[in-house]
Amino acid sequence: MTRDKAKAKWAVARRMVEITQAEYSSHTVNAKAIKFVKTKLQIAIYYLSQLDEHDSNYTMPFTGKQMKEALKTPITKQNVKDAADWCHxxxxxxDKACTSWS
Structure with missing residues (x-):
């Protein structure tokens, strides 16, 4: 898959995890939690798009429904833990797939 096709595939997910100006400016506990969750999901999406660019076969560690649930406010400790786990x-x-990339 080309880089443009991978970007298009993940465009909706990327928009879902964009940190808004209000979230960025806020310093409440919930705003910090949502920023953490969104940042971890942004990183996970980046890794998955790299896999797509290299036509790697992989199993998604989370579904779109799970991602939407993780982004619902108020953010719970479980949401934070899930996002960190999915990113990892x-x-x-x-990392496993990139050893075979040329």
């Missing part, structure tokens, strides 16, 4: 799983998948 995506990095491991990417």
């Amino acid at each position: 799983q995506c990095r491991l998948i990417r």
Whole structure:
């Protein structure tokens, strides 16, 4: 898959995890939690798009429904833990696959 096709595939997910100006400016506990969750999901999406660019086969560690649930406010400790776990799983998948990339 080309870089443009991978970007298009993940465009909706990227828009969902964009940090808004209000979230960026706010310093409440919930705003900090949503920024953390969105940042971890941004990183996970980056890893998955890299896998797509290299036509790697992988199993998604989370579904779109799970991602939407993780972004619902108020953000819980479980949402934070899930986002961190998914990011870590995506990095491991990417690291394992990248050994075969030319």
